[in-house]
Amino acid sequence: MAARRAARAGQTHQFPGQAAKAMPYGIYDMTANTGWASTGTEHDTAAFAVASIRHWWQAVGQHEYPCARRLLITADGGSSNGYRTRGWKTQLAGLAAETGLEITVCHLPPALKQRLWPGTSKWNKVEHLLFSHITMNWRGRPLTCHEVMLQTIPATTSRTGFTVQAELDSGEVPHWRPRQ
Structure with missing residues (x-):
């Protein structure tokens, strides 16, 4: 599974004439060739990123991989x-404690290094296999509200059988804090 903020797929999308924003965060399950996109209404935070992974795990992951330990x-x-990012690590530690999963994170080169060495972006499966399909599906459609995004994202498919689920994250993100 790969998770990351949608760089070219939308970054922060401001709806025309509204104060509302949308920030997509995606999860691509390489084994099942499926995607999960959480669209947040608040800021792009470590808590939102981990909440997206948590929601995917609760809705899909634990059912698809019931014997998973890692x-x-x-x-x-x-x-x-x-x-x-300390918040990212803290939130992931909370998710690991909550689920009992051993979580390993492999970081791709930061955007600056991708600009210096363009070939490194090929490693990012979320960008190429999730958000590229979503972006093609969005092409030419005005994204006027969250509902339009949530209807458009699941309509994304590919010839290889790729499918995507989407959810709106209202910003009520649980913040995990270690016990004192």
Whole structure:
């Protein structure tokens, strides 16, 4: 599974004439060739990133992989799930404690390094196998509200059988804190 903030797929999308924003965060399950997109209404935070993974695990992952003991996450090296972000690590530790999963994160090169060495972006499966399909499906459609996004994302498919589920994250993200 790979998780990351949608860089070219939308970043922060401001709806025309509204104060509402949308920030997609995606999970691509390489084994099942499926995607999960959480669209947040608040800021791109480590808590939102981990909440997206948590929601995917609760809705899909634990049912598809009932014997799983470990979860591998490939993430980009910047933003809310960056390798230096303490909140990301703390929130993942909470998810690991909650689920009993051993979580390993492999970070892809940060965006700066991808600009310096363009070939490194090929490693990012979320960008190429999830958000590229969503972006093609969005092409030419005005994204006027969250509902339009939530209807458009699941309509995304590919010739290889790729499917996507989508959810709206209202910003009520549980913040895990270690016991004192």
